[in-house]
Amino acid sequence: MICLKETGNATVELAVMGVMKEFHRNGVGRQLVEKAKEVAKAQxxxxxxxxxxxxxxxxxxxxxxxxxxxxxxxxxEVFPLLWDEANPCQIYVMAL
Structure with missing residues (x-):
């Protein structure tokens, strides 16, 4: 499953993504990301x-x-205290 969330007029966040462990390393996650990119571009x-x-x-x-x-x-960018010291938040981006 995958969930997108608008974070700005031009930006969407891949807010939640989950693939059951037995399906890891089979291309399912990559297919989800590709579909999310397709949907986000279309919107x-x-x-x-x-x-x-x-x-x-x-x-x-x-x-x-x-x-x-x-x-x-x-x-x-990394936000070291967005969540807490033990969990510094790494933000990744891509142009669609």
């Missing part, structure tokens, strides 16, 4: 962003970061 958005925990904090989130990077997202 007139120019950018997509996603927030996750900064690389190097937790192995599971490191895999998440690498997935988003492999989908074409680029690092924008």
């Amino acid at each position: 007139g958005y120019e950018f997509m962003q996603v927030k996750t925990v900064k690389m190097g904090m937790y192995k599971d989130y490191d895999r998440t970061n690498l997935f988003y990077i492999s989908c074409g997202f680029k690092e924008l």
Whole structure:
């Protein structure tokens, strides 16, 4: 499943995404991101962003970061205290 949320006139956030563990590494996540990009473009958005925990904090989130990077997202900024010290918020963006 995937959920998009408008964060600005030109920007949509990939707010929630989930793939059951038994379907990991089978292209399902990438298909979801591609469909989300298609829908966002069709609705007139120019950018997509996603927030996750900064690389190097937790192995599971490191895999998440690498997935988003492999989908074409680029690092924008880290907000060290947006959530809390133990979970610095990494924001990735991509042009649609």
